[in-house]
Amino acid sequence: MQAKKQPHVVELAPGDYYWCACGRSKRQPYCDGSHRGTTFSPIKVEQRESGQVKLCGCKQSATKPYCDCTHEKLQLRLPPRIRRRDG
Ligand code: FES
Numbered sequence: 001m002q003a004k005k006q007p008h009v010v011e012l013a014p015g016d017y018y019w020c021a022c023g024r025s026k027r028q029p030y031c032d033g034s035h036r037g038t039t040f041s042p043i044k045v046e047q048r049e050s051g052q053v054k055l056c057g058c059k060q061s062a063t064k065p066y067c068d069c070t071h072e073k074l075q076l077r078l079p080p081r082i083r084r085r086d087g
Helices: 070-076
Strands: 008-012 015-019 043-047 051-055
Touching: 043 051
Parallel strands: none
Antiparallel strands: 008 051, 015 043
16 A cells, blocks of 8 residues: 655654554554554664654655655556547
8 A cells, every 4th residue: 555655754863663564554654553454564763863764655665664766666657547538
């Protein structure tokens, strides 16, 4: 499930966070336990210093939980608009 088509740019204080891998969480980009009953598990983010990070929103990054710009390619793969035939 794709939660968002762009990354979540967030300021994190030092600490541990859990990134939502399933896309179901209502607290994106963080886990709220909604993955229960799925094959997904949250990924721990160990933030050592305060700073800005780009957490993946599309859930397709090869460097989860961080954005690797895969979302840019996904947008190109959206289905073409269906055109109405007139006549
Ligand atoms: S938001 Fe998923 S790769 Fe950028």
